[in-house]
Amino acid sequence: MNNPFIEKDNSNNNIEYKLTITNDAINRLKKIFAEEKNKVFRIIVSGGGCSGFQYKFDIDKKFDKEKDFTIKIDEITVAIDKKSLEFINNGEVDFINSLTGQYFTINNPNAKSSCGCGTSFSI
Numbered sequence: 001m002n003n004p005f006i007e008k009d010n011s012n013n014n015i016e017y018k019l020t021i022t023n024d025a026i027n028r029l030k031k032i033f034a035e036e037k038n039k040v041f042r043i044i045v046s047g048g049g050c051s052g053f054q055y056k057f058d059i060d061k062k063f064d065k066e067k068d069f070t071i072k073i074d075e076i077t078v079a080i081d082k083k084s085l086e087f088i089n090n091g092e093v094d095f096i097n098s099l100t101g102q103y104f105t106i107n108n109p110n111a112k113s114s115c116g117c118g119t120s121f122s123i
Contacts, residue, residue: 017089
């Protein structure tokens with residue numbers, strides 16, 4: 001079962017933001033946070049990459065209640081700044097474990113195109 005997170009932003013005409021986190025991503029985060037206590041998994045969209053925007057995943061010490069949307073699943077906190085959330089709205093955070101490597105990825109319905117590595121996209 002995937003865990004959708006839905007948030008309404010009252011400052012932006014009641015826009016509904018939705019982000020789903022797959023069970024594979026949650027399980028991987030649980031392993032990471034078993035060693036990284038009191039930390040936050042941060043998702044950022046920034047300019048750059050070969051397609052114009054890129055995803056960044058990081059472990060952070062804290063989040064800002066005014067600037068970040070947070071998703072709390074069990075002992076895991078996922079933080080996304082409001083601007084980044086606009087780019088990945090209705091997306092899905094997943095964790096891939098394959099012969100080519102292990103990595104987090106975002107299945108982003110807003111992306112018009114993406115690069116082969118899956119870390120950058122255009123809108």
